[in-house]
Amino acid sequence: MEILAARQSVEKLANDRQQPIAVRSQMSLARDMRQFAVDELGLPDNKSYKSYVDVGRDYVTIAVFAAPEFSIVPRVWCFPVFGCVPYRAHFSVQAAQRERAGLERLGFDVHVTGVTAYSTLGWTSDPLLNTMFRDDKTHLAAVMFHELAHQQVYVRDDSAFNEAFAVAVERTGVQKWLRENQDFEGLRRYEKRNRRTAEFLALIDETRHDLRKIYLSNDSDMHKRIKKAEAFERLRTRYLALRDTRWNGYTGYDRWFDGPLNNAKIAATAVYSELVPAFLRLFEACGENYARFYNAVETLSKIDRSKRLDALNKMSKCT
Secondary structure, eight states, X not given: OHHHHTOEEHHHHXXXXXXXXXXXXXXXXXXXXXXXXXXXXXXXXXXXXXXXXXXXXXXSEEEEEEXXXXXXXXXXXXXXXXXXXXXXXXXXXXXXXXXXXHHHHTTOEEEEEEESOOOOTTSSOOOEEGGGGSSOHHHHHHHHHHHHHHHHOOOTTOHHHHHHHHHHHHHHHHHHHHHXXXXXXXXXXXXXXXXXXXXXXXXXXXXXXXXXXXXXXXOOHHHHHHHHHHXXXXXXXHHHHHHHTTTTTOOTTHHHHHSOOOHHHHHHHHHHHTTHHHHHHHHHHTTTOHHHHHHHHHHHHTSOHHHHHHHHHHOOXXX
């Protein structure tokens, strides 16, 4: 309610000559991106992201992920309207830390991370937030397109499906936006960033495979703990080798590795990434036409969840 009450019109801020030039420039950019999302990506034309709020901190919410000691399947929380999701988000750091402590007392691995944006799925007019402007302009476009995609298609109780669909819209949308603005240097940087992301996620997948084998084994809990620690140490070693060779010292993922590595952190990463390649293949099968792509995803969303993943992976035509 505090955020909603603090909203200011993006249009008014963009045209208010009493505002600093930097603020007016940011608002103009966001306004143009919002219109691009409607005109070129076919995303909802509503009041979301037509207002702005400075929340006075680096993150708008703090998400808590949890997974059992010997599993990479995340714990889920269920809510009215939005269904079940593999995290619980708080506006208060203190509340998130209390949640963390309680889960750790129950024996869960826990991962706590700041979140720069959220979607109420169109139930309210979600504002732009200062947290969305903390990186370059491609970050702003990515967050806006991602969150609007949740308003386009959202399936209760299937976060992996929802997040991967939104990432596919985000990624293809940012590429289209950069091309149409003839920002080819920005496109080159963005695609290089995506390649690094894919290589990082490949490391995570290797570790997930290692952990599954460990947790399904008949070893004692003590031996599982030892092998679990070894698997995470291998992940860290693989990352450092990748960073210092193929990435020429790029440190963008150092922060992810600075904190403790555990099942919850692995599970949180997988939620957003595991199904993305399948959605990108479907987008190509739809001739990179967003309306056809959304229709195909809507069709998939109506399939029983137990069969939805298989249907997505086998979908070679845009139907």
